[in-house]
Amino acid sequence: MAPLVETGVRDTFGRPLRNLRVSVTDRCNLRCQYCMPEEEYTWLRRSDLLTFEEIQRLVEVFTELGVNKVRLTGGEPLLRRDLPDLVRMLATVPAVRDLAMTTNGVMLAGQASALREAGLHRVTVSLDTLRPDRFRALTRRDDHASVLRGIEAVRPAGFSGLKLDTVVIRGVNEDELIDLVEFARGVDAEVRFIEYMDVGGATHWSRDQVVSRAEMLQQLADRYGPVEPIREESSAPAERFRLPDGTTFGIIASTTTPFCRTCDRSRLTADGTWYLCLYAQRGVDLRTPLRDGASRDELRALIASGWSRRRDRGAEERKELEAIGRRGVLIQIEGLRQDPHLEMHTRGG
Numbered sequence: 001m002a003p004l005v006e007t008g009v010r011d012t013f014g015r016p017l018r019n020l021r022v023s024v025t026d027r028c029n030l031r032c033q034y035c036m037p038e039e040e041y042t043w044l045r046r047s048d049l050l051t052f053e054e055i056q057r058l059v060e061v062f063t064e065l066g067v068n069k070v071r072l073t074g075g076e077p078l079l080r081r082d083l084p085d086l087v088r089m090l091a092t093v094p095a096v097r098d099l100a101m102t103t104n105g106v107m108l109a110g111q112a113s114a115l116r117e118a119g120l121h122r123v124t125v126s127l128d129t130l131r132p133d134r135f136r137a138l139t140r141r142d143d144h145a146s147v148l149r150g151i152e153a154v155r156p157a158g159f160s161g162l163k164l165d166t167v168v169i170r171g172v173n174e175d176e177l178i179d180l181v182e183f184a185r186g187v188d189a190e191v192r193f194i195e196y197m198d199v200g201g202a203t204h205w206s207r208d209q210v211v212s213r214a215e216m217l218q219q220l221a222d223r224y225g226p227v228e229p230i231r232e233e234s235s236a237p238a239e240r241f242r243l244p245d246g247t248t249f250g251i252i253a254s255t256t257t258p259f260c261r262t263c264d265r266s267r268l269t270a271d272g273t274w275y276l277c278l279y280a281q282r283g284v285d286l287r288t289p290l291r292d293g294a295s296r297d298e299l300r301a302l303i304a305s306g307w308s309r310r311r312d313r314g315a316e317e318r319k320e321l322e323a324i325g326r327r328g329v330l331i332q333i334e335g336l337r338q339d340p341h342l343e344m345h346t347r348g349g
């Protein structure tokens with residue numbers, strides 16, 4: 001009998017499995033204060049990192065259960081050697097209709113063309129500031145010019161739909177929203193402002209540093225006039241808006257306006273641990289069965305059963321804690337040292 005191919009598995013809230021974020025390394029070449037503020041980190045073991053063949057195999061199984069969007073992330077994905085080879089392999093998986101990457105852009109200028117040629121569809125570059133001195137203070141590296149060169153290389157390489165992701169933090173960059181909207185327009189990109197999240201890694205998070213979606217919208221309306229929401233059917237985390245002159249931008253308001261209800265995302269770490277929520281404390285080990293020779297059907301059953309039991313609504317639960325005055329740093333540094341999987345730079349954001 002032909003194996004039962006389950007398509008479109010749903011979780012306990014009826015949410016489909018559509019988006020898979022694949023972290024290809026936990027290493028990063030920046031040390032952003034809101035993500036990797038510590039001096040020392042516990043890294044994943046190199047021998048535990050999935051090979052490209054293993055990643056491809058898992059992605060194929062995920063697509064049989066409904067995944068059609070794959071985003072490469074990290075750590076910094078461009079630190080993974082020969083990344084275009086992986087892109088080429090994933091681009092051949094027929095069900096993957098959207099193959100994207102999130103990068104800090106530092107190494108993008110040298111790799112954009114190779115990634116495009118390999119079949120990458122879209123690029124998102126994280127850009128928190130347009131000021132080199134701020135960039136240095138925020139990331140503790142001197143690479144701002146390289147990031148801008150990376151952004152400039154995206155269009156000539158043949159990509160369209162460039163996005164710029166900005167984490168907005170009070171006292172750091174909340175005065176740059178307008179500059180970033182203007183900059184994005186100039187490079188034919190759409191900027192998305194992200195509320196500062198109390199995720200693993202953000203060991204200095206505090207509620208007063210969060211610039212809310214409402215504040216951001218007010219700031220932009222004060223400058224540009226009425227901001228119009230763009231109504232669209234989408235499970236994307238960003239809500240999109242239009243300024244009177246037609247410029248569009250997005251806001252990802254996971255902290256003040258969680259969107260767990262439509263969340264169809266899950267995350268695969270570079271060592272093959274599968275997380276069903278950005279805030280989840282535990283993941284499903286897919287590497288061990290994969291390396292122990294599990295068949296495709298067995299892997300599919302494992303993933304299907306994990307997703308069909310999914311009850312996670314991490315961002316909403318964080319918000320509920322706020323209502324009773326108990327919202328703070330998600331995981332203290334000792335916990336992160338014991339299990340690096342809890343880190344944002346391991347999960348890929």
Ligand code: SAM
Pocket residue numbers: 028034035073074075076077102103104125126165167194195196197198199201202344345348349
């Ligand atoms: N290195 C790549 C990059 O910089 O885009 C990919 C990995 S990074 C962890 C993915 C995204 O997570 C980045 O846009 C980063 O700004 C975001 N991020 C990390 N910590 C965050 C936090 N505490 N709140 C909101 N976004 C965060």
